[in-house]
Amino acid sequence: MTWELFAVFLGSSIRLATPLLLAGIGEMLSERAGVLNMSIEGMMLMSAFGASVGAWATGDPLVGLLIGIISVVPVSLLQAFLSNTLRANQIVSGIGINILVLGATTLAYREIFGARSRAEIPGLAKIKPPLIGDIPVIGTAVFEQVWLLYAAVALIIITALVLRYTSIGLAIHAAGAEPKAVDKSGLSVTGIRYSCVLFAGFMASLAGAFLSIGDIHTFTEGMTRGAGYLAIASVIFGKWRIGGTTLACLLFGAATALQFQLPALGIAVPNALLIMLPYLLALLAVGGLVGRQLAPATLGEPYRR
């Protein structure tokens, strides 16, 4: 493999990891607070759709991004309402939301664009940061990326700092580990959990918009193809920590990038095996490489006073 090809591989790994990373970090926060948010997949799909329609209708990808973010708010509120207020089974409600969003976006897409259309949609701009962007060979191939990717990195660093050094982070952690104590301290467990689901929805909306208007500049029916579930797997793989989740997402991103790289190198590996690879890795990851007592203590259990 030449350095040029390696740089391209690196660049596309990072690009493909970004949606997983955004969704994964949001999911991690929600799980830390005790809510297993299975609807990440649906949230991403909703925003991928909202962002494409917005960008296509106005011609402005920024407006598209905004519409993508807003379109997920009702979905997040529904998830939060079901899993906190109605204390519904979080897995069932999440899957229900995913089915609903899949149906609704497909239906709306057909109505707006007609069946099987592949309209090109204006996408988010790419930027090449100074200094690192000027490095020969890797500068352009690795660092010339959609600006949302850099925004994602910044967001994740901020999230990590907030989680680690502020009382907000402590409260989130406690809401998942010791909700009774949080309640006694006067904070609202339900409030914290609602906020975390909304935050997960916000991150998933960025992830979905990245997929449609950031990466491939079009929307296809059910285009998330399980990315949300990979994000959930990356949280488990990453042991509910920012660093681990990030590494897991990068690994899945690299596995996905192989699909495009190996054929370019003339290595004959069945395409299906490569498409399957991230899911296979995720299965191995959640199945064998993680210990069992690391999950937040009350993950998936609605809190009742």
Next chain:
Amino acid sequence: MTALNRERQLFTAPRLSLRPTLLVPIIAVVVAAVVGVALIAMIGVSVPKAIAAFVEGTVGSPYALAASLNRSTVFALVGFGFVLANRANLTNVGGEGQIAVGGIAATAVALYGHVSGLPLGLAFVLPTLAAVIAGASWGAVAAVLKVKSGTNEVISTLLLSFIGVWLLYWCVQSTALLRKPMTSSATLPESLEIPDRTQLPLLTGDYSFPVHIGLPLTLILAVVVGVILSKTILGLRLRAVGLNPAAAHRAGISYAKTVIFGLSTAGALGGLAGALMLLGEQYTLKDGFSSGYGFDGLVAGLLSRGSITGVIAASLLFGFMRSGGINMEMVAAVPTALVVVIQGLIVITLAGAALFIEKWEQR
């Protein structure tokens, strides 16, 4: 409470009182259907025309009726598996992948297992068994991961579904696997058609009403699963593990064996569903042949709230809904996604109403 009492309580099936347990699903379906009709009106299709197309697609002809019933059997089998595993508090969401590997195994044995010359119906029984084994092992992977590493079966069965679906894609793309020999570049990525004798016999022997033996088989399995759950020690174990794994362990019930039994059986039923689709209706393996069927079966299982009769009712509902939906798309240009929307609404409503139902039952 004496031990005997406790045991008796474990054996009792969930109460089938008329009120919320039955009423809430009916309300959910009705509300979702109303939303569906509103959506049809919104996209500018004439509602009577769409409804006429829907009815036509469900019971309009013997063929439509048979297709709906065959679909329902697939959903019901996946639903039974879901209910059985769920008795042990296991959530099998891997129906999609289990159907896919079942279909792959059935096709492989039907085409290349030298079975078509066998007597006594073995020509279709062996491919069916292969599918059952394939599905069971797909379920067993999730079970072993759960027992060994405590992996949440929701995530593992979901990931296994994706893997199964891509495995199917691989099988029909590669001539080294199940793709039919390429004679030209226009050769479709699908398998050869399975030999006549490996196809499931039709009940009437008449292709204008092609209900196959999967329907009576499903009804028999409904009874078998029902009896296992309510009358046998296996059902008791599932229930005990589901209610309190620690207590079940102290009572000498093996957690590992129960989990493996629950998820493998669910997988086996999913594999069987794949065999019925392949050997009973489609005859050639194609990419995405299982598309959405596993999820519909899962939803049927969820809707039933643990009752086998409930699964049958929900499966019939979805079987007819899907057939009607397909005809609505062809005749009245209403996208089938509408049916998906309706299903999503049903699941969400029921998930949200669970607390209400429980409170009512406890009164």
